[in-house]
Amino acid sequence: MSTTFNPSLHGLRGIAAFSVFLFHWDSFFPAAGKALPVYPIQGVEWSLAMLISFGWLGVPLFFVLSGYLLGGQLKQQSMSAGRLMHFWKRRALRIYPAVWVQLPILLVAASFIPGITSTYPQGADLLRNILLWINMPPWMTSPMNGVWWTLPIELSFYLFLPLLVLIQRKIGWVATYLGCVLCAFTWRWGIIALNDADFYVPYLGWLDMLPGSISSFAAGFAITFIDFKWSKRQWLAATLGTIAVFLLLLHVLLVHIDVYWSGHWLLVVWNSCISLTIAGIIYCAIHPQATGRWLGTAPLVWLGEISFGLYLWHLPVLLALLKLTELANTATGSFLALLIGLTLTLPLSAASYYWIERPIMGWGKRKATL
Numbered sequence: 001m002s003t004t005f006n007p008s009l010h011g012l013r014g015i016a017a018f019s020v021f022l023f024h025w026d027s028f029f030p031a032a033g034k035a036l037p038v039y040p041i042q043g044v045e046w047s048l049a050m051l052i053s054f055g056w057l058g059v060p061l062f063f064v065l066s067g068y069l070l071g072g073q074l075k076q077q078s079m080s081a082g083r084l085m086h087f088w089k090r091r092a093l094r095i096y097p098a099v100w101v102q103l104p105i106l107l108v109a110a111s112f113i114p115g116i117t118s119t120y121p122q123g124a125d126l127l128r129n130i131l132l133w134i135n136m137p138p139w140m141t142s143p144m145n146g147v148w149w150t151l152p153i154e155l156s157f158y159l160f161l162p163l164l165v166l167i168q169r170k171i172g173w174v175a176t177y178l179g180c181v182l183c184a185f186t187w188r189w190g191i192i193a194l195n196d197a198d199f200y201v202p203y204l205g206w207l208d209m210l211p212g213s214i215s216s217f218a219a220g221f222a223i224t225f226i227d228f229k230w231s232k233r234q235w236l237a238a239t240l241g242t243i244a245v246f247l248l249l250l251h252v253l254l255v256h257i258d259v260y261w262s263g264h265w266l267l268v269v270w271n272s273c274i275s276l277t278i279a280g281i282i283y284c285a286i287h288p289q290a291t292g293r294w295l296g297t298a299p300l301v302w303l304g305e306i307s308f309g310l311y312l313w314h315l316p317v318l319l320a321l322l323k324l325t326e327l328a329n330t331a332t333g334s335f336l337a338l339l340i341g342l343t344l345t346l347p348l349s350a351a352s353y354y355w356i357e358r359p360i361m362g363w364g365k366r367k368a369t370l
Helices: 007-028 048-052 055-074 081-112 123-131 146-171 173-194 201-207 210-225 232-255 266-286 298-305 307-324 331-369
Strands: 039-041 044-046
Touching (some): 007 048, 007 055, 081 123, 146 173, 146 210, 173 201, 173 210, 173 266, 307 331
């Protein structure tokens, strides 16, 4: 399937960022969610709040989209040194400048509102935050902004992607994807086996490093090679089936949530399974048979454009509201926190995109053509 510009992909990126926003809002201001009606289904209490609590799946959605977009671009290109240096430079310019602008702002803001950052780094820890060498060995430095934890994984994928493309050219995309799944399973099982514990959340930084998350990127890369000539009925069946599998996987996780973090086998395999399902949903959403094109509407496309800023800024804004107000105490207050959070986060996200990200990416593109 072609990876040329598709507004629906921008819409999906916007949904990913907004899902993470809603996840953190529900975590800090849960009163609204608790007021929503609940529907027991097969031992699991389903509700809109429960679905919002899965907003963290915006992260694997980002990863799958990266594999699809970047893998689709690079797979047709030469692996010359000049081409690779240009690719890596562009990827660095996409991530670091927005983070570097945010970092001193957060340092100042955290001195006035303690608790709006995960940590207040100094010395070597500050340098590692600047370099985004966070949640990485040997120091496993905590990120100043809690959402930064995904950025080293993304950057690691940028470094690894050319090798992934070369492997695919040698053994084919199916074997490459299966190899990445095996890598993820082996890595996550190895982390569990090497650390005898009753609770593995403290090891999440290790579990989610690139070897443990590579299947998410590889799932996106894999669907660039698929081109099903579906009829409208076949597309509808595939779409509904993929969504059903997605909901089933959520249900399975909820049923086993009490043992999941104890080192259950789902902790090894569930991430790869849900990422493959997300890749299937993406494929269906951008297939030529997709109707409505609602993902490509102007509001969602704009949200996708500012998605990186939305991802970076929403957490400090929500934490500031949590620290400075008592909105978390009531359902009405929680909904008000949602509105205020969006009112503050969206302008910050737009400023990041229009004043930092887009100009710098344009500068990098112009430099490449000189």
